[in-house]
Amino acid sequence: MEIPQQLIKKIQQNNLVIFAGAGISINAGLPNWNNLIDTILEGLGNKEPKSEKFKAALKDELFTPIEILNKIKHLKSESIEIFYQELSKYNNCEPTTIHKKIGELSNKIITTNYDELLEKELSSFEKIVYTNTYKVAKLSEIDRYIYKIHGDINEPDKCILFPSEYENLYSIDEKSSVFELKKIISDKSVLFIGFSLNDPYIDYIFNYVNNLYSGFTPEHFIITTQKNKEWPNKITPIILDDFSKLSSLLDELIKIKVTQKEEIEEIQQELKNSSKNAIIEFKQSSEFDSPPNNKYWVGRNKELVNISNDNFKIIFITGIGGQGKSALAANYLRNHFDSKKYEFADWRDFKEETNRFQTKLVSIVKRLNENFNILNLENFSNNDLVDTFFNNLGNRKIIFVFDNIDSYIDLETFKPTGSLGYFFEQILYREHNSKFIFTCRPFIREASINFYQISLSGISEDECEELFGFYKIPISKIQLKSLSIRAHKLAKGHPLWLNLIAGQAIRGVETVTNFINSIENKSNFDEDNFSAILSEKILNEVWNSLNDKQKILIRGISETVKPEKEENLKTILDSELNANQFHKSLRVLKNLNLIETLSDGEIELHPLVKEFILTKYPRNERAKFITLFVQYYDKFIYVLKPKLNSNLTINEFQNWTSKIELQINSNDFKSALIALEEVSSAILTSGFSEEYLRVCEMLYKKIDWNDSISKEYPYFHSQFISLTSTQVQMGKFDLCDENLEKYQNLIPGKSSYYLSYCSQKSYKLWYQGLFDDSISIAEEGVFLLDESSLTDNYSLRHNLALALRDSRKKNNLKKALEYFLKNEKIEDILNREKINFDFNGHFYGNIGKCLEYMNLYDDALYCYYLSLKLLFKENDTNSILNMGYASLWISELLLKDKKNIDGLYFLKFAKNNWDKTSPPRAKGLKQTWSNLAFDKASKDSIAKLTNWKIENHCKNYLSKRLLN
Template sequence: MTPASYDALVERLSDGILASRQPVTMVLGSAISAPTSSGAPGVFSAETIVDFIEREYFPGRHDEFREHIKSKANDYIGAFDFLIPRRGQNAANAVVRAAVWNSRLPSQMLESGSSYQPDEHTEDQAFLSFEADWDSWYLTPALSAIGSLASVFPETYGQTVLTTNFDPLIEIAIRRNRGRCFRNVFHRDGNIGQASGEGTNIVHLHGHWWGSDTLNTHIQLTQDRPRLKTSLNSLIRKDVILVCGYGGWDDVLNSALADIVNDDNAYPEILWALHGSDPSMVEDKLKPLVDRGRVTVYAGVDCNNLFPDVLSRLLKLSPRKIVAQSAPPSFVPPLRLQQEYDQRLPQEMEINRNFALLGPNEDDRPPNIDFYVGRQAQLEELVGGDYTVGYVTGIGGQGKSALAAAFFNDCVSTGRFEHCVWRDCKEEAERFEVQIVRITVALSEGELKPADLSHLSIEELFDVFLRYLSMQRILFIFDNVDHYMEMEQEKLSGSPADFLKKIERAGVGSKFLFTCRGNIRETGGSTLNIRLSGLDLESTIKLFSKRQALSTREDIEIAHGVTKGHALWLDLLAAQAAKHPEKPLERLLNAPSGDSAGIPLETLQSIWQDLKERERLVLRTLAECVRPSTEIELASFLQEQMNFNKIGKALYNLRSLNLIVVKSSGGFRDYIELHPIIREFIKRTFSRTERATFIDVIIRYYEQIFSVRVGRGKPKLTIEELQNWIEGIELHISAGKLELAFQLIAEVHRSGLYVLNCREFVRVCATLFSEISWDKYATYPEFDAIASAYSDVLSDLGRIDDARRLLAQYRETIVGKTVRYINYCDMLCYLEWAIGEYKEAIRWGEEGQGLKSKSNIDTTYDAGHNLALAKRDGGEVDAALAYFLKGRSIESALDPEDLDETLHESFYGNVGRCLQLMGQIDTALVCYRKSALLIERHETASSVNNRGYVRQWIGEVFAAKNADVDAAKFLKAALRIWAIISPVRESRLMSLVASRPEIAKNVAELDELYAERYCVAWFFGRETDV
């Protein structure tokens, strides 16, 4: 038998088919999707699959493996005959998936990272998304031409395609060419005509790479499939059959051909294309048909030449309009949403430098100093010293804040600095970080919100602060940083210490002054250390004179000696002497058996006894306030006890006695609070029960004016409203109303708005948990939810040691492995995920979920979400995708006509990230655009980070598509956000960008605002407007 020529086959499939108008059923084998050269993408060849099986499953058994396959007629079948009895059918399916996966285009991601490959655990939803991502697959020239033939000549080449291949590339080729097709998969018996659809019927005779088993062994291939065989018989009898790249397996197709060979009433037309020149295999199988001229064999046929040549010749003979290849799947927002874009253009930030205090709160003002003496030398040191960091220290009442306030006022009046900033850290935890957040927001001149900084670690927060500070000359005074004092080592610790290290390295032009009680030993060329001791005698005499106290010099000398020059003690004495000249000064100096920060308790009690009842009421009320109050607020608190005029008189007298601290607002009202020593005295004098009445009055005010009460939480709170809630919670803790405090903080937690000010949330949680008896946790229904939120925020802030201590304490409240243990596992899962320990996170998450599944307990505790995050980022993307879909189909997530606006922005974002990590490009982009649109339209507290992530991820996808210009725009916008809220992420992204010089060049040249405008326009489908 002499095979026909290649040219004859091309003519037969073009001129001949056009003349006969017969439909062609193509029988396609592995050659059409195999790599075209060594190392090129494509489905593994049979030889490569054999090597893969040995390497992956039997690496130490070469001789045994090779001996086995030698005994078989076919190495490929022999390899699977060896594999399946030892590893099972799932392993065979996994081999096929690996073979098909090799036809994915190599990733051009900025991160070289993703080594994702589907396995036996991969959900069907994931495979659907793989196949929807057309541009991520490599198509051989043969496949590309086949797709065009089926699409452009559907009447002849678009009816039925039979294939022994497992891959989806024929379908992808047709869809890329705007054709339509549907799939029939047979791993058992069935009827080809049973399923129907629009377009070409793609029949997979040996199974498919997902959703079915694959047929690889002799037993599997030769199984009896009578219905499939019958339907194949029918097809072969009526159509022109083109066999190309098919090895002639002992399978159902060969069985059907054998039946036809022996049927003299059958008139098939079979065109068999051989790559080589030996037709003996075909001749042996189909000799009767060959003899009848019903089978023509063609030799020397390369399928990657044949199909392009046939397509080219057909188009010359019968010109058809070639429609451009289908664009990859994409989502374009509907017109209704596109029209919203005009209201969302990012504007140039207006710069306003006309402020001296950088937007202070009530606390954050220097106190008014009515009588200031004896510190001129120290003031001159502060004014004239060459230093960057200064400390004013001394025991309570020595005038640290007064000296700092005098320096502050001098700098404001002389204009020595561009801005002067006063911040009161109130001797409490977290206050310093909260103040840095507020200052950074102010320095950004409207570019930042507190929520932008709420989740940053201390290190990142300080980097952002320094970025905005730059070389501006600003005076920063941080009053009362006592919480951060390391008493034994006589130095600042914690976040202020870390802050100062950065300041020293940065070489800024600003000054930073700290006040605290403990001594600071730190000295250096750029450090000024002032330790305040008692006033000298002459300053004391001057103080009494300014107070108009009629005491004799002898009495003043005695007072100075007894008090050792203690500034506040002397001032209280002078004020008492001026107020009550008839009473001897010695009465206040007797019996200093105890002391309150340097002032004897007896002195304070004596002063207290001399006060009128209305003055005591005002002081006791101020002692319970969690922030400075105005006269109007005090009148509201005490409206049942006295009228406004009496409150005014009481405040006047208390100020003259130096028992209150007044802070001017620059407007018509002042803010009033107590000196810490006076506050301590009152709280020590009265029990919590005695104080409760005053706290309740303030709580009622917060309930009535600020709606801080259980059940009144709003879905959206401003940062100021959130602060009111925090203060309300603090009041309930002070009153011992711990259950209500838990309920209030739970309201804030449920709204998700606590993330607007994470550090204040941490501070109030720390206070609350320090007040409770942990063994009585069950008394507080919200205990577990708040503990979990508290732990998560600590993790987000990078306070890992604090989070672990909290978790250890929480674990002690759990007996055995009850349902609360699931919550504990979830908390640990999140902690480990937050620090990038994905294996540990997965271990804890799986333990929690395993316990829940095993026990079948109906509980709200669940570790599923955090486990999915850990699996997503830890390489187990399949399981993560299945979780994030939450039962929805991948088709709906990717549907270009569908955007579910009721979903949270993270739904599309998480699904998209999974797809991206799987190496899918266009499908990820569909999800990211939907997510970005929801972020822009429904800004939430979590949107801040999500805005950065979605821009970065979209940029990465465009980089993978080699769309360098678009990639640069999104990456520039992401860098802009990370520069503001996360320098660590900015640094990581800059490193990734630098790995692609062509993108890095574009990023460097782009204007930030233009890049952001383009991103927002793209989200809304209006990118052509920019």
């Protein structure tokens, strides 16, 4: 009997769930399925004339228990009564040692058994029956549970007994109980104990596990005596000669767990006695996040001394992206953490949308007090939660790091706001012995005696040379010094850019020289916007140096919603990269410093690298990679179902919108927001804007906005952006204004969400043609954005450029064109000999409109042709809107040039694109069409053509023009 290494690993990681079947109850004296069915048939008597025949068929194995149950389903209520009476006879049965050992092996148990033997033995475990939807939803928050997936004998009428009940439970209309089971199976390995072919639903369960996420699940295991059984993929058998050996096998597995626990305790003790300490306390199950590992470290000595100073309760590390804020905090914990002063360090990362303050603080409270029942926090306000945290912290000395808290900074006062604002105040003014380190881009304006701020700038020239020396670049010392001086001058000491340059230098002197030349010659850098420009230019050059396999890997990693292990990434991307391609590409990306490795071995992209990749590709081109990750893990944020795409019919979309409507009606607003996020992109891309607005407006009418913002409901802000944008495009300006005013009044101060408000307000005013007002509100937002060094996640600068452009004022046009060019040279963009298809459709369209307003009509038309050709390849709601603009602008210039027939085709195509996505625009085009003074026959002939014929004509026209 060999224990699989993968199972040993899962036990050591405390990542194993037990799935207990009927076998463990039979050993305690309960009847097996054949005996139970036989008793039911006996009890039915004359009510089922074929009872005796069924009993004989069951005995001779002509029918299985499940087939017999299906044949007597018309006597369901009578059968359930007999079933209940029979099992009640065994109420005095006692648990066996197997029940006890199952509880010693894992804190998380799932069972198909109806009896109460597990609960009797494991009294500290919480019993959760699938019918209790409230507890089921909290399953992941409960430490010890027995999850009764098919019911409990105390509720016989709700036990899953007949095939129809099982099919209903596991139907397409997924129940919450099955959803939780799916999450467990997709995240943890399952050990099946006590199952055999006689279990009625064993094949259903195994097929369900096997089909889950197309096989993207962890390895699962079953203890069995069936040597020749062919088990489904992802289920590994552990063969026993007979079940009498089960107890000794469980003893071996428990010994693995106990040994691991003892080793952990020894490590903890060694760490306490050692002068060199780990970054964070070593725990069996780390609920905290992991800090980054620093490949090489130079400088920042003064900053490290200041962090070590115990005179301050709060230390803020601030600076533009890539200056090494997180790296500095991680280096302090790794090399300067004093275990004689502090118990441990706790690291929490807030850069992803899923990382909400409330969620993190609940997790920290649980870490401070393992016996604390987090279910008690369900209805706590954020202030109550902060008070609870400090009550549990007491006088303990701990270091807490809150990394990347940019979204919690008010961009007018430059102090923490919202959920974090009260927490910040309590840290400053309460009596406690802990230290709190925060990192963010904006400079914080605070002058308390308990507060200290470290504002990072570039490293020195000498430190740059020291950094390059660590890379063992194969050049002489003189060449190394020359290279480091040049790199330092170019990057102004910016650590991330210097590491990227060093990564290129490893490839050779010629490579790094060409790399630097290409950046220096690209443009003249504007000191005020240095970071953004250099980021784009350096990363563009790095991107161009990658091969196709390396690009596939980095695009895949960019879609992760949390850091992932290399092993998981390899599994997720195995349809795109084989094992050899994956490992070779990963090694190159690591050498080029594009990937960060965290302390627990997980990897992720640097935030600036991730921003670059995600903005480089439209949503439809990212969909393939998103789907791969969705198939692998089911997250409560950023969820997309593999079935969901923009080609579905309205009836199919209504499977989602009907579900959302029901969730709204039951006041389950969080679930509604998640489901709406899931479907919104696809339904808007398909042009069903009215259906989206119907459910979204219903949700935002009923939901408590104050709660949603203060308690940070997932996707409230992102769906608000989609809601207001769609209202604008559908001409619902008054309702949009009401929503924007309400949002402005409720968001905490001028935080990053105020930037979202400015952007949406500017977009609405631009759409209405109120360009000066649009410019005014957008400029306020951009001012706050520039002051804070935050990333423009809300299209503020884009909306400002739209308003500047359409104002048609000379100076404004110049500013808009400069923005839309993205630091490219206009002569390169207009070069007909070398067409660049690396940019997206709206890039060329916006440049073309600026040129048209400058009376450069031929150049503008060329840009419009390129724009529309590229937009045909894109597939999202913005590309459909933009196709309308590009087509209209082509039409206007063709009509201006007396090319009337082609002009009419493009005008009709513009209207077709806007009919569903922007009715106000479409209505305007209808009037334009009517006002055109052409012969009626030509207009009527084109107007009667089907949409695909109009589109085909426009495509053919573009192809001819771009070939000439």
